[in-house]
Amino acid sequence: MGLLGEELYSCSLCPRLKDYTLSITPPPRFRGWVYWSKPVPGFGDPKAKIMLVGLAPAAHGGNRTGRSFTGDQSGQWVVRGLYEIGLANRPESVSRDDGLELKCVYITNAVKCAPPENRPLNDEVRNCATTWLLKEITSLSDLKVILTLGRIAFFSISMLLNFNEKFQHGKEVKAGKYIVLASYHVSAQNTRTGRLTWEEWIRVLRRAKDLAGC
Secondary structure (H helix, E strand, O other): OOOOOHHHHOOOOOHHHHHHHHHOOOOHHHOOOOOOOOOOOOEEOOOOOEEEEEOOOOOOOHHHHOOOOOOOHHHHHHHHHHHHOOOEOOOOOOOOOOOOOEOOEEEEEOOOOOOHHHOOOHHHHHHHHHHHHHHHHHHOOOOOEEEEEOHHHHHHHHHHHOOOOOOOOOOEEEEOOEEEEEEOOOOHHHHOOOOOOHHHHHHHHHHHHHHHOO
16 A cells, blocks of 8 residues: 555656666566656555655666565565564565555655665755655654664654754664664665674564554
């Protein structure tokens, strides 16, 4: 279930990102795929108490499949972790119609379009946060915990909820009625190097679950 409708798909706030998503071509392993190539909506439980916020869709992940954290390694870590703690009905995420259902969780990104080299510009981050991410937060009436993956997601939430804290893995911030948790992103850059281990990732997810009362 997504909270952002057709208005998101026609968004033109960031021409650089729009042009880039349309320019991405499938590598051999995805030959035959018709890429989504539009802003990628979040999805999950409309009564979610936990919002998980990543950076942006991967060029050959969410930008290909049309669903956040779907079809790439980061998505596998997210969904398998949620499955392990009882908040997802299956351990993998491969396509929009794979039958994945989330309980108590809504998954999205700070930036809704895939950026070149996975690096959105500051103005692009602000555009998306103040327009689309804010709408998602305010639409989730039961939301208690916001789990941010990486510095950009943490910055986006700090800007929207008006707190001034530096990113640090494991940090917890009380911001109005929300608790914000900070984690390293589940990107290969962190997971393959051991900066974020599977055990530590599960610990972070369980902490979010406990704080939310899911």
